[in-house]
Amino acid sequence: MKHSKPILICFLLAITFGSFKCKHKADLNTNNSDPNQPSNNSTCDPDTIYFQNDVLPLLVSNCATSNCHDQQSAQDDVVLIDYLSVMETGKIKAGDPSDSELYEVIMESDPEDIMPPPPLSQLNDDQKLIIKNWIEQGAKNNSCIENCDTNNVTFSGTIWPMMQTNCSGCHTNVNAGGGIIIEDYEDVVASASNGSLMGVITHSTSFSPMPKNGTKFSDCKIRQIEKWIENGTPNN
Numbered sequence: 073m074k075h076s077k078p079i080l081i082c083f084l085l086a087i088t089f090g091s092f093k094c095k096h097k098a099d100l101n102t103n104n105s106d107p108n109q110p111s112n113n114s115t116c117d118p119d120t121i122y123f124q125n126d127v128l129p130l131l132v133s134n135c136a137t138s139n140c141h142d143q144q145s146a147q148d149d150v151v152l153i154d155y156l157s158v159m160e161t162g163k164i165k166a167g168d169p170s171d172s173e174l175y176e177v178i179m180e181s182d183p184e185d186i187m188p189p190p191p192l193s194q195l196n197d198d199q200k201l202i203i204k205n206w207i208e209q210g211a212k213n214n215s216c217i218e219n220c221d222t223n224n225v226t227f228s229g230t231i232w233p234m235m236q237t238n239c240s241g242c243h244t245n246v247n248a249g250g251g252i253i254i255e256d257y258e259d260v261v262a263s264a265s266n267g268s269l270m271g272v273i274t275h276s277t278s279f280s281p282m283p284k285n286g287t288k289f290s291d292c293k294i295r296q297i298e299k300w301i302e303n304g305t306p307n308n
């Protein structure tokens with residue numbers, strides 16, 4: 073008789089949803105043997121830095137470029153394409169950014185040692201802080217579900233931060249992947265107007281899938297960009 077209540081609830085849900093499976097939530101997290109899979113997936117906490125959401129896109133677009141730290145080039149045996157490769161560099165000391173070489177090289181002032189090396193652009197202060205805080209918070213392989221609002225899409229609040237985190241590092245003046253530059257509003261409008269922006273982020277067959285070497289944008293992010301284009305690419 074102890075089980076009658078959950079069974080009754082499952083039964084009612086089964087009637088409601090047709091194919092409902094009576095499964096404990098914990099079951100969904102077992103057999104998670106891939107160390108690149110993040111451990112948790114709750115709503116983003118504004119005080120936490122998440123490797124998959126915040127850190128990896130920065131490393132991919134600023135460091136895992138061709139001739140640098142993608143799988144093929146692996147300069148200095150450093151590959152920065154996913155959690156495992158980042159941790160296997162041995163250049164991250166969880167909890168201690170000042171003892172983490174990966175953080176030290178982005179903070180360097182000597183142009184001989186700084187990463188990315190000139191003439192490539194350095195990370196901006198916000199991006200440096202993201203790397204620092206992630207290491208300080210334990211350099212975990214975590215991810216979160218972003219609050220993604222498709223109603224209030226603006227260029228400055230939605231589109232540009234997305235481009236800066238995921239795209240710009242590979243599309244600067246000195247490192248223009250495919251000859252494409254994404255350094256300001258006009259550049260994004262140019263890609264939006266000729267259809268290539270939607271083509272690359274939706275992985276449409278006639279375009280190269282973007283972000284290259286990175287994770288495909290969520291449906292919600294794609295919808296935000298699509299909406300911004302539908303609204304006439306406002307500079308708001």
Ligand code: HEC
Nearest residue numbers: 132133137238239242249250252268272279280282283284
């Ligand atoms: C790791 C580097 C890298 C990242 C990150 C990256 N790109 Fe690219 N992108 C390239 C390279 C290199 C090319 C040239 C084509 C190729 O090699 O696939 C390219 C090509 C393109 C093209 C032209 C593709 C075509 O088929 O006409 C567009 C548009 C583009 N990227 C936009 C973006 C956008 C938008 C993002 C972010 C969502 C992004 N890229 C992220 C490196 C990158």
